[in-house]
Amino acid sequence: MAxxxxxxxxxxxxxxxxxxxxAFPTLNINSxxxxxxxxxxxxxxxxxxxxxxxxxxxxxxxxYVKGTCTINILRSQLIASQWQAQxxxxxxxxxxxxxxxxxxxxxxxxxxxxILRASPGRMDGLNPTIDVIITGVRYVNNxxxxxx
Amino acid sequence: MKIDDNLSLVFDVGACKGxxxxxxxxxxxxNFKIISATKASLxxxxxxxxxxxxxxxxxxxxxxxxxxxxxxxxxxxxxxxDAIIAEIKRLTLIMVSGANGWDMLPVDAAIQSGAMDAExxxxxxxxxxxxxxxxxxxxxxxxxxxxxxxxxxTGLDTTSLSAEEFMASLPISxxxxxxxxxxxxxxxx
Numbered sequence: 001m002a003x004x005x006x007x008x009x010x011x012x013x014x015x016x017x018x019x020x021x022x023a024f025p026t027l028n029i030n031s032x033x034x035x036x037x038x039x040x041x042x043x044x045x046x047x048x049x050x051x052x053x054x055x056x057x058x059x060x061x062x063x064y065v066k067g068t069c070t071i072n073i074l075r076s077q078l079i080a081s082q083w084q085a086q087x088x089x090x091x092x093x094x095x096x097x098x099x100x101x102x103x104x105x106x107x108x109x110x111x112x113x114x115i116l117r118a119s120p121g122r123m124d125g126l127n128p129t130i131d132v133i134i135t136g137v138r139y140v141n142n143x144x145x146x147x148x
Numbered sequence: 149m150k151i152d153d154n155l156s157l158v159f160d161v162g163a164c165k166g167x168x169x170x171x172x173x174x175x176x177x178x179n180f181k182i183i184s185a186t187k188a189s190l191x192x193x194x195x196x197x198x199x200x201x202x203x204x205x206x207x208x209x210x211x212x213x214x215x216x217x218x219x220x221x222x223x224x225x226x227x228x229x230d231a232i233i234a235e236i237k238r239l240t241l242i243m244v245s246g247a248n249g250w251d252m253l254p255v256d257a258a259i260q261s262g263a264m265d266a267e268x269x270x271x272x273x274x275x276x277x278x279x280x281x282x283x284x285x286x287x288x289x290x291x292x293x294x295x296x297x298x299x300x301x302t303g304l305d306t307t308s309l310s311a312e313e314f315m316a317s318l319p320i321s322x323x324x325x326x327x328x329x330x331x332x333x334x335x336x337x
Contacts, residue, residue, distance in 0.1 A: 018254050022311040025169040028238050099257050
Protein backbone atom coordinates (compact mmCIF):
# COMPACT_ATOMS: atom_id res chain seq x y z
CA MET A 1 0.00 0.00 0.00
CA ALA A 2 1.28 3.45 -0.90
CA UNK A 3 2.23 5.69 2.02
CA UNK A 4 0.86 9.20 2.23
CA UNK A 5 3.98 11.40 2.25
CA UNK A 6 2.04 14.10 4.13
CA UNK A 7 3.96 16.94 2.57
CA UNK A 8 3.06 20.21 4.24
CA UNK A 9 0.66 22.15 2.05
CA UNK A 10 1.68 25.50 3.48
CA UNK A 11 -0.52 28.32 4.70
CA UNK A 12 -2.11 31.43 3.31
CA UNK A 13 -2.20 34.68 5.21
CA UNK A 14 -4.84 36.90 3.65
CA UNK A 15 -3.85 39.92 5.73
CA UNK A 16 -0.39 39.80 4.16
CA UNK A 17 -1.74 40.89 0.77
CA UNK A 18 -0.69 44.44 0.03
CA UNK A 19 0.17 46.80 -2.79
CA UNK A 20 2.90 49.40 -2.75
CA UNK A 21 3.10 52.26 -5.23
CA UNK A 22 6.68 53.56 -4.98
CA ALA A 23 6.05 56.78 -6.92
CA PHE A 24 3.06 57.67 -4.74
CA PRO A 25 3.50 56.11 -1.27
CA THR A 26 0.35 57.80 0.03
CA LEU A 27 -1.59 55.32 -2.14
CA ASN A 28 -0.02 52.23 -0.52
CA ILE A 29 -2.65 49.69 0.44
CA ASN A 30 -2.49 47.00 3.08
CA SER A 31 -5.08 44.62 4.40
CA UNK A 32 -6.49 47.12 6.90
CA UNK A 33 -7.73 49.21 3.99
CA UNK A 34 -9.34 46.52 1.86
CA UNK A 35 -12.71 44.82 1.67
CA UNK A 36 -13.28 41.12 1.96
CA UNK A 37 -12.22 40.49 -1.63
CA UNK A 38 -8.80 42.05 -0.93
CA UNK A 39 -7.07 42.20 -4.29
CA UNK A 40 -6.79 40.30 -7.52
CA UNK A 41 -3.98 40.27 -10.11
CA UNK A 42 -4.45 38.73 -13.53
CA UNK A 43 -2.03 38.46 -16.44
CA UNK A 44 -4.43 38.77 -19.31
CA UNK A 45 -2.29 37.65 -22.19
CA UNK A 46 -0.29 34.59 -23.07
CA UNK A 47 3.44 34.61 -22.39
CA UNK A 48 3.95 33.69 -26.03
CA UNK A 49 2.33 32.37 -29.15
CA UNK A 50 2.59 29.00 -30.79
CA UNK A 51 2.10 29.50 -34.49
CA UNK A 52 1.11 26.30 -36.17
CA UNK A 53 3.02 25.12 -39.19
CA UNK A 54 2.57 22.15 -41.44
CA UNK A 55 4.52 19.87 -39.12
CA UNK A 56 4.59 21.53 -35.72
CA UNK A 57 4.63 24.94 -34.11
CA UNK A 58 6.84 27.98 -34.14
CA UNK A 59 7.29 29.44 -30.68
CA UNK A 60 7.15 33.21 -30.45
CA UNK A 61 7.62 34.42 -26.87
CA UNK A 62 6.10 37.77 -25.96
CA UNK A 63 8.37 40.45 -24.48
CA TYR A 64 5.58 41.65 -22.20
CA VAL A 65 2.05 40.82 -21.12
CA LYS A 66 -0.65 43.16 -19.95
CA GLY A 67 -2.08 42.72 -16.50
CA THR A 68 -4.95 44.01 -14.41
CA CYS A 69 -4.88 44.52 -10.65
CA THR A 70 -8.22 45.01 -8.94
CA ILE A 71 -8.07 46.35 -5.39
CA ASN A 72 -11.16 46.28 -3.17
CA ILE A 73 -10.58 49.51 -1.21
CA LEU A 74 -12.64 50.67 1.76
CA ARG A 75 -14.63 53.77 0.89
CA SER A 76 -15.18 54.31 4.60
CA GLN A 77 -11.53 55.28 5.13
CA LEU A 78 -9.50 58.32 4.08
CA ILE A 79 -7.43 56.13 1.78
CA ALA A 80 -10.25 56.03 -0.79
CA SER A 81 -10.17 59.81 -1.08
CA GLN A 82 -6.42 59.64 -1.70
CA TRP A 83 -7.11 57.48 -4.74
CA GLN A 84 -9.80 59.87 -5.98
CA ALA A 85 -7.38 62.78 -5.58
CA GLN A 86 -4.79 60.80 -7.51
CA UNK A 87 -7.19 60.33 -10.41
CA UNK A 88 -7.92 64.07 -10.36
CA UNK A 89 -4.20 64.80 -10.62
CA UNK A 90 -2.96 62.00 -12.86
CA UNK A 91 -4.08 58.43 -13.38
CA UNK A 92 -0.56 57.34 -14.35
CA UNK A 93 1.10 55.85 -11.27
CA UNK A 94 4.16 54.05 -12.64
CA UNK A 95 5.28 50.78 -11.07
CA UNK A 96 3.27 48.88 -8.48
CA UNK A 97 4.41 45.90 -6.42
CA UNK A 98 1.79 43.38 -5.30
CA UNK A 99 2.70 41.31 -2.25
CA UNK A 100 0.68 38.07 -2.13
CA UNK A 101 -1.04 36.21 0.69
CA UNK A 102 1.75 33.65 0.83
CA UNK A 103 5.24 34.09 2.23
CA UNK A 104 6.76 31.72 -0.32
CA UNK A 105 5.21 33.21 -3.46
CA UNK A 106 7.18 36.13 -4.91
CA UNK A 107 5.94 39.69 -5.08
CA UNK A 108 4.63 40.63 -8.51
CA UNK A 109 5.75 43.84 -10.19
CA UNK A 110 3.53 45.60 -12.71
CA UNK A 111 5.17 48.36 -14.73
CA UNK A 112 3.77 51.45 -16.45
CA UNK A 113 0.52 51.33 -14.54
CA UNK A 114 -2.51 53.47 -14.98
CA ILE A 115 -5.65 53.69 -12.87
CA LEU A 116 -8.25 52.52 -15.33
CA ARG A 117 -11.33 52.76 -13.16
CA ALA A 118 -12.17 53.81 -9.61
CA SER A 119 -15.92 54.13 -9.53
CA PRO A 120 -17.48 55.05 -6.16
CA GLY A 121 -20.03 52.24 -6.56
CA ARG A 122 -23.41 51.67 -4.98
CA MET A 123 -24.16 53.96 -2.04
CA ASP A 124 -26.97 52.14 -0.29
CA GLY A 125 -25.25 52.06 3.06
CA LEU A 126 -24.42 48.41 2.62
CA ASN A 127 -21.38 48.56 0.41
CA PRO A 128 -18.23 49.96 2.06
CA THR A 129 -15.82 49.28 -0.81
CA ILE A 130 -14.83 50.52 -4.22
CA ASP A 131 -12.99 48.56 -6.87
CA VAL A 132 -9.91 50.32 -8.15
CA ILE A 133 -8.78 48.76 -11.40
CA ILE A 134 -5.17 49.26 -12.44
CA THR A 135 -3.62 48.09 -15.67
CA GLY A 136 0.02 47.76 -16.59
CA VAL A 137 2.54 45.39 -18.08
CA ARG A 138 4.86 42.67 -16.88
CA TYR A 139 8.08 42.15 -18.77
CA VAL A 140 8.61 38.48 -19.46
CA ASN A 141 10.90 36.29 -21.55
CA ASN A 142 13.80 38.58 -20.77
CA UNK A 143 16.22 36.14 -22.39
CA UNK A 144 14.90 37.35 -25.73
CA UNK A 145 17.22 40.30 -25.30
CA UNK A 146 20.23 38.01 -25.03
CA UNK A 147 19.48 36.56 -28.46
CA UNK A 148 19.30 39.81 -30.44
CA MET B 149 19.36 70.63 1.21
CA LYS B 150 16.28 72.52 0.12
CA ILE B 151 13.19 71.05 1.70
CA ASP B 152 9.99 71.39 -0.25
CA ASP B 153 6.50 69.94 -0.13
CA ASN B 154 7.87 66.65 -1.47
CA LEU B 155 9.95 66.04 1.61
CA SER B 156 10.45 62.44 2.61
CA LEU B 157 12.60 60.75 5.19
CA VAL B 158 15.27 58.12 4.75
CA PHE B 159 16.88 56.12 7.52
CA ASP B 160 18.85 52.98 8.30
CA VAL B 161 16.96 50.13 9.91
CA GLY B 162 18.83 46.90 10.49
CA ALA B 163 20.67 46.09 7.27
CA CYS B 164 18.00 47.92 5.26
CA LYS B 165 17.10 51.42 4.22
CA GLY B 166 13.75 52.95 5.15
CA UNK B 167 11.81 55.53 3.16
CA UNK B 168 8.96 57.39 4.83
CA UNK B 169 6.44 59.85 3.44
CA UNK B 170 4.96 62.23 6.06
CA UNK B 171 1.26 61.89 6.89
CA UNK B 172 -1.17 63.95 4.84
CA UNK B 173 -3.03 67.01 6.04
CA UNK B 174 -6.27 65.01 6.06
CA UNK B 175 -4.79 62.39 8.40
CA UNK B 176 -3.46 65.12 10.68
CA UNK B 177 -6.87 66.81 10.85
CA UNK B 178 -8.52 63.50 11.74
CA ASN B 179 -6.01 62.86 14.54
CA PHE B 180 -4.84 66.29 15.69
CA LYS B 181 -5.78 65.77 19.34
CA ILE B 182 -3.57 62.77 19.94
CA ILE B 183 -0.73 64.16 17.83
CA SER B 184 -0.71 67.48 19.66
CA ALA B 185 -0.96 65.75 23.06
CA THR B 186 1.97 63.54 22.10
CA LYS B 187 4.08 66.51 21.06
CA ALA B 188 3.26 68.36 24.27
CA SER B 189 4.33 65.35 26.31
CA LEU B 190 7.50 64.70 24.32
CA UNK B 191 8.71 68.29 24.46
CA UNK B 192 7.95 68.76 28.14
CA UNK B 193 11.05 69.01 30.30
CA UNK B 194 14.63 70.04 29.73
CA UNK B 195 16.28 69.96 26.33
CA UNK B 196 18.58 67.10 27.29
CA UNK B 197 15.57 64.86 27.92
CA UNK B 198 14.00 65.92 24.62
CA UNK B 199 17.19 65.12 22.71
CA UNK B 200 18.13 61.88 24.43
CA UNK B 201 14.86 60.37 25.57
CA UNK B 202 11.92 61.65 23.54
CA UNK B 203 12.83 60.01 20.19
CA UNK B 204 13.15 56.67 21.98
CA UNK B 205 9.81 56.81 23.80
CA UNK B 206 7.74 58.62 21.16
CA UNK B 207 5.72 55.58 20.08
CA UNK B 208 5.02 54.63 23.69
CA UNK B 209 4.05 58.21 24.46
CA UNK B 210 1.64 58.20 21.52
CA UNK B 211 -0.07 55.08 22.91
CA UNK B 212 -0.12 56.57 26.40
CA UNK B 213 -1.70 59.82 25.22
CA UNK B 214 -4.20 57.87 23.16
CA UNK B 215 -5.21 55.90 26.24
CA UNK B 216 -5.65 59.14 28.21
CA UNK B 217 -7.87 60.60 25.48
CA UNK B 218 -9.97 57.44 25.39
CA UNK B 219 -10.27 57.37 29.19
CA UNK B 220 -11.22 61.05 29.40
CA UNK B 221 -14.08 60.53 26.96
CA UNK B 222 -15.22 57.36 28.68
CA UNK B 223 -14.31 55.17 25.74
CA UNK B 224 -12.60 51.84 25.85
CA UNK B 225 -9.93 52.08 23.19
CA UNK B 226 -6.56 53.45 22.20
CA UNK B 227 -7.68 56.94 21.22
CA UNK B 228 -6.52 56.38 17.64
CA UNK B 229 -2.90 55.55 18.50
CA ASP B 230 -2.85 52.26 16.64
CA ALA B 231 -4.45 53.89 13.59
CA ILE B 232 -1.65 56.48 13.43
CA ILE B 233 0.99 53.80 13.87
CA ALA B 234 -0.66 51.81 11.06
CA GLU B 235 -0.67 54.91 8.86
CA ILE B 236 3.02 55.57 9.54
CA LYS B 237 3.73 51.92 8.73
CA ARG B 238 1.70 52.15 5.51
CA LEU B 239 3.65 55.21 4.43
CA THR B 240 6.99 53.53 5.07
CA LEU B 241 8.83 51.39 2.55
CA ILE B 242 11.76 49.18 3.42
CA MET B 243 14.49 48.71 0.83
CA VAL B 244 16.24 45.40 1.11
CA SER B 245 19.40 44.42 -0.72
CA GLY B 246 19.02 41.14 -2.59
CA ALA B 247 20.68 39.07 -5.27
CA ASN B 248 19.19 41.24 -8.03
CA GLY B 249 19.75 44.62 -6.41
CA TRP B 250 17.38 46.40 -4.07
CA ASP B 251 13.80 45.33 -3.41
CA MET B 252 11.10 47.55 -1.96
CA LEU B 253 8.99 45.84 0.70
CA PRO B 254 6.20 46.84 3.07
CA VAL B 255 7.29 46.85 6.71
CA ASP B 256 5.63 43.56 7.65
CA ALA B 257 7.05 41.75 4.63
CA ALA B 258 10.53 43.06 5.44
CA ILE B 259 10.25 41.74 9.00
CA GLN B 260 8.97 38.37 7.78
CA SER B 261 11.82 38.12 5.28
CA GLY B 262 14.31 38.50 8.11
CA ALA B 263 15.86 41.62 6.58
CA MET B 264 15.16 43.44 9.83
CA ASP B 265 13.65 42.35 13.11
CA ALA B 266 10.63 43.70 14.96
CA GLU B 267 12.76 45.44 17.58
CA UNK B 268 14.69 47.35 14.93
CA UNK B 269 11.40 48.43 13.39
CA UNK B 270 10.07 49.59 16.77
CA UNK B 271 13.14 51.78 17.20
CA UNK B 272 12.63 53.32 13.76
CA UNK B 273 8.90 53.69 14.37
CA UNK B 274 9.51 55.65 17.54
CA UNK B 275 11.73 58.11 15.67
CA UNK B 276 9.09 58.43 12.94
CA UNK B 277 6.41 59.18 15.55
CA UNK B 278 8.74 61.80 17.03
CA UNK B 279 9.16 63.33 13.58
CA UNK B 280 5.42 63.22 12.86
CA UNK B 281 4.58 65.00 16.13
CA UNK B 282 7.13 67.73 15.42
CA UNK B 283 6.56 68.17 11.72
CA UNK B 284 2.78 67.92 11.46
CA UNK B 285 2.22 70.63 14.06
CA UNK B 286 4.76 73.06 12.66
CA UNK B 287 3.67 76.01 10.55
CA UNK B 288 4.47 75.54 6.90
CA UNK B 289 7.23 78.13 7.00
CA UNK B 290 8.77 76.44 10.04
CA UNK B 291 8.66 72.87 8.72
CA UNK B 292 12.16 72.87 7.22
CA UNK B 293 13.56 73.95 10.58
CA UNK B 294 11.41 71.40 12.42
CA UNK B 295 12.53 68.61 10.07
CA UNK B 296 16.18 69.56 10.35
CA UNK B 297 15.89 69.75 14.12
CA UNK B 298 14.44 66.24 14.34
CA UNK B 299 17.00 64.84 11.93
CA UNK B 300 19.83 66.34 13.99
CA UNK B 301 18.90 64.26 17.04
CA THR B 302 17.65 61.06 15.36
CA GLY B 303 18.87 58.65 12.73
CA LEU B 304 16.52 60.16 10.18
CA ASP B 305 17.52 62.22 7.17
CA THR B 306 15.46 64.24 4.71
CA THR B 307 15.33 63.78 0.97
CA SER B 308 13.43 65.31 -1.90
CA LEU B 309 13.89 62.18 -4.01
CA SER B 310 10.99 59.84 -4.71
CA ALA B 311 11.19 56.28 -3.40
CA GLU B 312 12.12 55.01 -6.88
CA GLU B 313 14.84 57.64 -7.28
CA PHE B 314 16.21 56.97 -3.81
CA MET B 315 16.34 53.22 -4.41
CA ALA B 316 18.08 53.80 -7.74
CA SER B 317 20.69 55.88 -5.93
CA LEU B 318 21.61 53.08 -3.53
CA PRO B 319 24.80 51.17 -4.31
CA ILE B 320 24.42 47.68 -5.69
CA SER B 321 26.90 44.90 -5.14
CA UNK B 322 25.96 42.93 -8.20
CA UNK B 323 25.24 43.95 -11.75
CA UNK B 324 21.54 43.42 -12.57
CA UNK B 325 20.90 40.70 -15.10
CA UNK B 326 17.91 39.49 -16.99
CA UNK B 327 16.13 36.71 -15.19
CA UNK B 328 14.68 33.38 -16.14
CA UNK B 329 16.19 30.06 -16.97
CA UNK B 330 16.94 29.17 -20.53
CA UNK B 331 14.43 26.94 -22.22
CA UNK B 332 15.13 24.67 -25.12
CA UNK B 333 14.78 26.31 -28.52
CA UNK B 334 12.21 25.10 -30.98
CA UNK B 335 14.53 26.03 -33.82
CA UNK B 336 16.25 22.93 -35.22
CA UNK B 337 20.01 23.23 -35.06
